[in-house]
Amino acid sequence: MRKWGIVCALAASAALSACVQTKQYADPQFTLPQGSYKLLVLRPDVHVGSLTTGGMVEPRADWTEQARTNIIAALRAQQAALGGNLTIVERRNQLPGVAEQELADVERLNFAVDQSIVLHKYLGDYLPTKRGRGLDWTLGSDAVKLGEKTGYDYALFLHAEDSVASRGRVVLGVIGLAGCIVGFCAPNVGGAEQLDYASLVDLKTGEVVWFNVVDAASQVPGIKFGELRTPEGAAQMIERLIGRMKPGQAVRRAEAVR
Amino acid sequence: MCGHCLELTRRSLLAGGGAAIAAFQTGVANARVRPADMVPLVGPGFKPTDKDEQGLWEEMDRVEEEIAGSNLLVDDPKLSGYLRELIGTVGGPAAKDFRIYLARIPDFNAMMFPTGFAVVFSGLLLRMRNEAQLAGVIAHESGHFLRRHMIRSWRDQRRKTDIFSIGAMLAGVGGAGAGVYLGDYVQLAQLGTILSLFKYSRDMESEADAMGAKLIAEAGYDPMEASNVWLQLIGEEKASAAYRGKHRQRGSLFDTHPSDDARMADLRADALELKVPGRIYDNHRARYLATLGSFRQTLLDDQVKLNDPGASEYLIETLAQDGWDGLLRFYEGEVWRLRNRKGDDIRAAQSYAAAVVYPDAPADAWRWHGITLLKAGRTGEAKAAFAKYLTMKPNAPDAAWVRQMIG
């Protein structure tokens, strides 16, 4: 019933198991942004904490700062290599011409859309009408208005989370309806310590054209993936998350034919 | 014997020795924390220097940004200004640094975050009978901040915990792992549960009580109102539970406090100790109601529509102690209508009939009065009630349906 990620064949083997999974979805017609495009990165959500022996994550401002700096630098470097023009907005009031409330509304709709994508594309509760059709969600005219007001071509929503000194986390189990009504009642995916996702919205159409989740779990303390506090680790995460962006199905088929 | 007792001041002796008696009443478990001992541990412009506290603050900044941008905030400048002034008065030395937000959530709750921003839920405003009570709650929360309870509690919990990342908790699913965590940081409506993050110990609550009482007394509010607040809350929770035939267990400000009677006794003792003879203390009820104005109907509406008849009934009756009016009678009717048990339709009809006698009866009272009359076969009277409804609210959302009923 459940499919294992490709890389997770590793998990089946020996004691030192580790598991990194990514799976991208894209609009069939999606082509990688190229040439000189303007990319808006909205309020990257970065958290790094220290996992204490009791299993608590103690938030560490200094580590989070480091990670955020590294992620942003990695993002800039990666996008520069592709020729894009990147702007990162940290606070809602930093986008000229757009009211905070407007931006908040777009983010909230994006949240609901992203939840839906994860639920229906990644967690197995697929919608038959969307099966095999790549990514079929949109933010609608509010995102298009955002693009028109600001002149950006794409918006990237980014979340990165890491806790150092890995430990298995308690499985969510059944939290009860009350917990699940709130936002997203998400299963704790194994012993995930690094969970990053990104979604790319085309601001000309409002559509979510590309989505990826990187879930890096280490079952054994000491094995770390893409440690966000180091520039290399952050670059690795960005590369895994965004760098290996593939064009949509229809485009790939067309290219294969050529 | 309690060491404190030997430090009776002249002032408390002048208050008739009430303090000494009260101190013994609290029993062995907890000697009462004396307001006089409550000094702020934080001054104006405080910023943390410890790494873990800095980490906490950083997370809280993000939370505050989310809250400030929340759709659930009440956007009424009069109310916001009023709350700001209030916290400025009873917030102690840090008062000027505080931010205070009012959220449209019908729970009885108020909370102070470690970085000095407070969130008051609209349900609290409904339950406060006067300004002194509201000030008491705000001052209590300020007390937590001024005595650095949050960071102390956080550090305590490191030792014995099943709590996970702050991010997850703040995302509103307290106690569960982060899972696939998708951005929007805080669901404001669930903030109440989040505050289990800062489980204050009983001692801390006692400190906040004492500090709160002191702060409001210094500002000229009757400190006895602080203990009245808890009295009202407990009564409400009992009523709510009794309706369901079970023990009181709603998550609220006071979930972790078993000994409410002791707390109330302590607060009464505090009040006696704090009052300076000859000084005038006020509860500013009129000013409070004037500030709330028409928002009061919104508050009642939100509460009643939660369909918690035990609590709502208790609440309305408590508010009615200050006098029945059309608004309260109408919402009393609404409680019965929504409860919908045997005989409730008759009770509701009676309340609506009572409500429309008052000049301040809201338009909706006339519509529901009309519907109950219609069901009782009193068609002529029903039509008259509907007509009255339409004159009061010609563009009511259901005007089309009501017009059809009039024929």
Add this chain to the structure above:
Amino acid sequence: MKRFSTVALLAAALGISGCSSLGAGESGFSAYSAVNVHRTKVGNGNMTVVPPRPWNRHRAVLFDDVPAVEDWTLNGPYLDGVTFITGLKSGHFMVRQRRSTDQQVPKFRSDMTPPEIAAMLESLYRVRGGAVDFHTLSIQPRAFLGTNGFQFDYEHLDDDELWRKGRAVGAVVNGQLYLIMFDAARSHYYDAALPDFEAIVASARLRA
């Protein structure tokens, strides 16, 4: 509104896996099945409708469902959905709930007027759906299933801070409630699927 139980189930299931199961993808068991463009029974089968294009129907999850109620969605329950209530009898609830729950959704009674039914739906959203604010936009008479029914338009703010908008068309037939309710994110999703909803309502028939 069925989204919670599904996700909770999934949570329990996936949590057991040693490695994360992001690759669960689009095969295997899904709580949704396709509804194609032809006449189909909904709820407890007393009513049939025809969708104008394929929709996704939520499979009944035994411990949460009331047989008279069925949910459909196009983009997922966070974004849009149509709920069918077919022949809900007097004295019954729309959702399963424990008597000891603090906040209750009221029972349907066959003598309810449209404002009372609207109030029952509002309770549903506030008490079970997590709505923190609810506005009734209009209640008006509307013919439905060959009888005098009503149309109820509303919007609500939920605790994920998103505004959603809805329209319910219903009637009480032989003392039982028949209702079709459409609820979607106010930004884009409501307008996008409203024509579908209207087509579904127009196609609704009672089975003899």
